[in-house]
Each structure stands twice: as structure tokens, then as C-alpha cells.
Amino acid sequence: MGSDEEEEEDSGARKKLRLTKEQSSLLEDKFKEHSTLNPKQKQALAKQLNLRPRQVEVWFQNRRARTKLKKTEVELEFLRRCCETLTEEKRRLQKELQDLEKSHKLSAPRHMQIPATCPSCKKVIGGAETGSPLPASWPRFFNPFAHHAA
Template sequence: MDNIQIQTLTHSTKRTKKRLTQNQVSLLEWSFNYNPKLEPERKMQLSRELGLAPRQVAIWYQNKRARSKTQSLEIDYNTLQQKLDTVLADKRRLEREVGRLRGELEKAHEILLASNPTHPPLSCDEAMNGSSSLAMEELYACLMG
């Protein structure tokens, strides 16, 4: 029988959680937005105004700071994700453009070789040194259109 009495006492001493009223939450939110750091005198003032224990006010502030930090991290993550998506799209676009330009260069090179079969193929260095200005003009004309 003693065991049953002990269980009954422990169940009856447990506190039931009470939800804050909308007015209490509104005042706490307003106070938090004004200053997220809870000073002891502000905690006591809110406790009196809201009819809550000072510890309950302190815990609400602590939980609110944790939620705010989580929300901030989510916003930062989403912003970074959008930037990453944009950069990856730019990278794919540039890779396609490089492929297209390489194709044009190869085509121009083939046209140049076909139009001037007596000269050996020019390397980029030779072309840049001006050894064949005619070949460069033909290449330019081919690339431009």
C-alpha cells in the first residue's frame, strides 16, 4: 500500500504545463524584439506584468533566442543555396559556350588548312608572331562570319 501512496504523491506533485496567453506572448515578443538580452530587472518587471515566474520568463527568452538563431541559419542556408544554384547555372552556360567556341575554332582551323594546303599548320605562337598575316585575316573572316 505504501507503494501506491508514493505513486499518487508523485503524480499529484507534478505541475501541468500552462500555455501562455496571446497577450503574454505578444508582450514577450515585443520585449524580445526591443532587446533580445534579458536583464535581471527587466525579467522581474516582465514577471510582475505577466503574472509569470521569473524563471519562466528567462526560459521563454532562452527558447526564443534559440529559435531565432535557427531561423537565421535557415535563411543564410537558403541564400547560399540560391547563390550556389546561380553559380552552377553560370558554370554550365560557360561550359556550353566554351564547347561551341572550340567547335568554331576547330572549324576555322580546318577551313584554314583546306584553303592553304602548302603551308604547315600554324601554332598559336607562330600566328601571334605575325608569320602569316594572310592566314590570320582568313581565320578572323571565318570566325566573324
């Protein structure tokens, strides 16, 4: 089946691999170049580091997992800050809306009809005085939905 080393691995009695600083440094450098290795690269790196190819493979898997976890943590923190900012802005806007509603309770209704002048007969349509001519200084608007039939 396998070598004595593999059988020893399967028994669960193996101790954790401790890499030298040089091994760690070279693995990190290779990871920066490529986060995955093809079988030839893995074999060559294992030989260079005096490790088994499986150890190199596991190191790269673990390193990718740590990288992904770190990226997720950074994104989570960014989203938390965004959420806090949006929550504060929502509270501020709700308070502003409440204040505006309080200050405008007794003022004019929200929906007012703006007077418009019929282009054919020059009569004012809508507003307070329907049918009265506008002063010359008053801006003349045309509302196509309120056209007066002359």
C-alpha cells in the same frame, strides 16, 4: 532547499506553460526592444506577467533560439539559390567553351607572336616576316622583351 513549485519542476511532472495572448504579446514586444534581459528587467517582467522569473528567462532563451534557427533557414535558402544559379552558369560557360573550342580547332593557333618594330632600326621583330619593314599604315608596336640589337 527550494519551494514546493521548484521541487515539482524537478520531478518532471509539470505541464507545459500556456501563455495568454496578452502575455505572449508583451513578451514579444519586450523581445523586439531587447533580445536579452538583465535580472532586474526579468524580475519586473515576470511580476507584470504573473510568471516566475525562470519562465520569462526560458521564454527569452527559446525565442532567441527560434530567431537564430529562422535566420539560418533563410540564409540556407539564399545559398541554395546562389548555388543553383552558379551551377547553371557553370554549365552554360562549359558549353560555350566547348562550342568555341570546336569552332576554333582548325583556325589559327591560340598563341601568336605579334610583330613589333624596333624603335632604333625600324625593323619588324616577330610575326611571319622577321626583318621586313612594315607598311606605313600598319600600327607600330614596341615589345620591350623582343628588342632588336642594331
